[in-house]
Amino acid sequence: MTLHRFTFRAMAADNEVQVHSGGARLAEAAAARAIAEVKRIEAKYSRYLPESVVSRINGAAGEGPVGIDRETHGLLVFAGACHEQSAGAFDATSGVLRRAWCFESARVPGEAELAPLLALIGWARVELTENTVRLPERGMELDFGGFGKEYAVDRAALALRESGAESALVNLAGDLAIIGAQPDGSPWRVGLRHPRRDAMLLATLPVTSGGVATSGDYERFIEVDGVRHCHILDPRTGQSVRSFQSVTVHAGSCLVAGSAATIAMLKGEEEGLAWLGMLGLSHLCVRADGELVDRFAAG
Amino acid sequence: MAAIDALMKAALALPILVVPAKASAAEVGEVGITLLGYKERGLMKVTEPVLWGRAEFLDAWEVRASAAVDIITGASPQLVTNAGGKPVQSISGASINDRRNTGDVRLTRRFGDFSLSASRALSKEKDYHSKSFGLEARWDLNQRNTTLVAGYGASNDRVLSSDDASLHQRRDTREYLFGVTQLLSPTALVQSTLSVSRGRGWYNDPYKLTFTFFADGPPILMADRRPDHRDSYAWLTRYRRHFPEAHGTLQVDYRYYRDDWGIRAHTLEVAWQHALDERWAVRPAFRYYTQDAADFYSPTVPRPQPAILASDQRLGSWGGVSPSLRIIAKLEGGVTVEGTVGYVHNARNLHLGGSSSEAFETLRAVYGIVGISRPF
Numbered sequence: 001m002t003l004h005r006f007t008f009r010a011m012a013a014d015n016e017v018q019v020h021s022g023g024a025r026l027a028e029a030a031a032a033r034a035i036a037e038v039k040r041i042e043a044k045y046s047r048y049l050p051e052s053v054v055s056r057i058n059g060a061a062g063e064g065p066v067g068i069d070r071e072t073h074g075l076l077v078f079a080g081a082c083h084e085q086s087a088g089a090f091d092a093t094s095g096v097l098r099r100a101w102c103f104e105s106a107r108v109p110g111e112a113e114l115a116p117l118l119a120l121i122g123w124a125r126v127e128l129t130e131n132t133v134r135l136p137e138r139g140m141e142l143d144f145g146g147f148g149k150e151y152a153v154d155r156a157a158l159a160l161r162e163s164g165a166e167s168a169l170v171n172l173a174g175d176l177a178i179i180g181a182q183p184d185g186s187p188w189r190v191g192l193r194h195p196r197r198d199a200m201l202l203a204t205l206p207v208t209s210g211g212v213a214t215s216g217d218y219e220r221f222i223e224v225d226g227v228r229h230c231h232i233l234d235p236r237t238g239q240s241v242r243s244f245q246s247v248t249v250h251a252g253s254c255l256v257a258g259s260a261a262t263i264a265m266l267k268g269e270e271e272g273l274a275w276l277g278m279l280g281l282s283h284l285c286v287r288a289d290g291e292l293v294d295r296f297a298a299g
Numbered sequence: 300m301a302a303i304d305a306l307m308k309a310a311l312a313l314p315i316l317v318v319p320a321k322a323s324a325a326e327v328g329e330v331g332i333t334l335l336g337y338k339e340r341g342l343m344k345v346t347e348p349v350l351w352g353r354a355e356f357l358d359a360w361e362v363r364a365s366a367a368v369d370i371i372t373g374a375s376p377q378l379v380t381n382a383g384g385k386p387v388q389s390i391s392g393a394s395i396n397d398r399r400n401t402g403d404v405r406l407t408r409r410f411g412d413f414s415l416s417a418s419r420a421l422s423k424e425k426d427y428h429s430k431s432f433g434l435e436a437r438w439d440l441n442q443r444n445t446t447l448v449a450g451y452g453a454s455n456d457r458v459l460s461s462d463d464a465s466l467h468q469r470r471d472t473r474e475y476l477f478g479v480t481q482l483l484s485p486t487a488l489v490q491s492t493l494s495v496s497r498g499r500g501w502y503n504d505p506y507k508l509t510f511t512f513f514a515d516g517p518p519i520l521m522a523d524r525r526p527d528h529r530d531s532y533a534w535l536t537r538y539r540r541h542f543p544e545a546h547g548t549l550q551v552d553y554r555y556y557r558d559d560w561g562i563r564a565h566t567l568e569v570a571w572q573h574a575l576d577e578r579w580a581v582r583p584a585f586r587y588y589t590q591d592a593a594d595f596y597s598p599t600v601p602r603p604q605p606a607i608l609a610s611d612q613r614l615g616s617w618g619g620v621s622p623s624l625r626i627i628a629k630l631e632g633g634v635t636v637e638g639t640v641g642y643v644h645n646a647r648n649l650h651l652g653g654s655s656s657e658a659f660e661t662l663r664a665v666y667g668i669v670g671i672s673r674p675f
Binding site: 071074075077078080081082084085151154155157158161177179209210252253255256259260275278279280281 | 301302303305306307308309310312313314315316317318443
């Protein structure tokens with residue numbers, strides 16, 4: 001058994017597939033299938049591509065319903081479950097806030113700027129059926145950013161499994177899925193990046209199956225007057241959340257881990273920790289003051 | 300429905316690889332109470348409240364315990380006689396009012412992918428005492444896609460009689476169990492278990508008699524006489540497949556049983572557990588059972604009189620069907636409420652293949668089970 005590593009570029013990030021395999025050809029075929037799956041999902045749900053499903057749905061806002069397939073329906077049902085379970089903190093229509101929040105310029109938008117955008121947010125207004133989705137108001141937007149990448153991780157993992165891989169890892173910019181222990185029976189060691197210090201590891205987590213996802217304030221942020229405003233925005237206020245530096249969650253799938261981490265981030269430190277405890281998922285968080293909360297069990 | 304269940308359910312509906320959630324870390328145990336009622340038309344009635352609980356502690360330990368009381372009232376057939384021409388069961392005049400107390404406890408220690416359990420069970424009624432213990436080893440391998448189980452059990456029983464104070468006999472049983480559970484896909488699994496049981500001791504039923512009249516001689520009244528051993532094999536195979544798009548799980552169980560009394564039995568149960576929404580689920584099920592008679596079963600005493608003979612119709616050739624419906628509600632805080640109603644119809648013409656026992660009298664019964672459980 002040899003460990004084969006494949007790196008590739010997708011979703012504006014450096015990504016990786018690792019496969020333990022007896023043959024390079026087998027590993028390559030499995031990785032190629034997984035990478036193709038990631039690119040398929042990127043093309044289908046990217047909001048930057050005019051032909052994507054998301055662009056078509058957003059382009060028809062305020063007009064008639066747009067036909068969707070089962071996969072898209074399943075993802076929107078998942079987004080709905082996140083909205084419901086988070087009491088509205090997770091909202092797949094909150095992407096419109098990006099129009100006011102520009103993380104390239106150090107400027108915090110005012111209430112007057114946010115108010116018209118907040119009026120366009122509201123998962124409850126999305127009209128979803130088995131075959132169609134409709135955004136009732138012009139300017140409303142759906143954004144798969146909160147779960148599209150995690151879904152791609154899970155799909156790539158399934159592609160690896162279906163190609164016969166019994167021990168493999170998919171890593172899309174830090175969100176990952178793992179299939180099986182390493183050939184010697186040991187778990188994979190997942191290194192977590194320190195949210196404040198580049199090139200430094202916060203922890204190494206032993207994982208043998210399922211998904212691990214991290215939500216943090218360090219990916220995109222601006223600092224204004226000494227206050228860090230991160231890219232995680234509360235759909236109810238339009239403001240950047242004051243929360244953990246990072247939340248890492250392990251679950252049965254990357255999709256579930258990612259949504260649990262994002263919702264914990266949106267809920268803030270105390271409520272977020274209570275939420276993760278209630279879910280019963282392994283987690284590791286860094287509080288705003290840098291304190292580590294380690295509730296990670298091997299698995 | 301718990302938040303994690305809602306998220307997992309939505310994720311499972313997507314075509315992705317999802318590892319089932321482990322027992323929630325926040326949840327350390329569960330307690331429940333179940334009430335069972337069974338009523339056989341014109342005959343006996345059984346009521347059984349069961350209290351059970353389960354708790355995990357010190358990370359690798361789990362304890363489970365249950366206690367139950369069976370209350371049996373009514374009448375049980377005591378005599379099979381052909382006094383009226385053909386052999387029929389005759390209900391004894393005396394009514395039964397029996398009570399059985401049982402309890403068991405099981406302790407499990409996990410060592411990574413390996414776990415060991417020890418269990419102890421006691422059961423006591425006025426004419427039957429049972430004490431048993433068991434050991435079980437369980438091994439998860441192949442990334443938990445495969446589980447192997449091996450078990451050993453021993454039971455030491457005492458048979459007494461409320462009609463005969465001098466009856467005090469032993470019955471000792473050893474049981475061996477081997478099983479394998481294999482995950483076939485993220486949505487399907489199969490489990491197959493073989494149990495082998497070796498029993499020695501007193502099997503005669505002190506309350507059963509056979510009274511046979513002859514046209515040309517005096518009648519014979521014979522007490523129930525059975526072999527002093529019973530060795531059996533039971534092979535149970537279960538298949539479960541979840542259909543995410545149909546919101547349901549198909550459950551098929553097949554059990555084959557044979558023993559050295561000559562009984563061969565097949566049981567097939569098919570059920571569909573259907574989630575109506577996040578809270579409610581229904582499970583319609585249908586069970587079919589058929590068995591061949593024990594070698595020494597006879598509703599009449601033949602001549603010459605054999606050394607062993609039993610006229611208890613449960614040892615005859617017959618078959619039965621049993622439809623049932625369960626309704627399951629998951630409430631706030633993980634509380635689960637379940638209710639089941641079922642009907643039992645056993646008859647000789649439901650026996651599969653070969654000749655059935657002519658003297659078998661059709662049995663009709665209804666039963667109901669309600670249970671409530673909550674995590675803590």
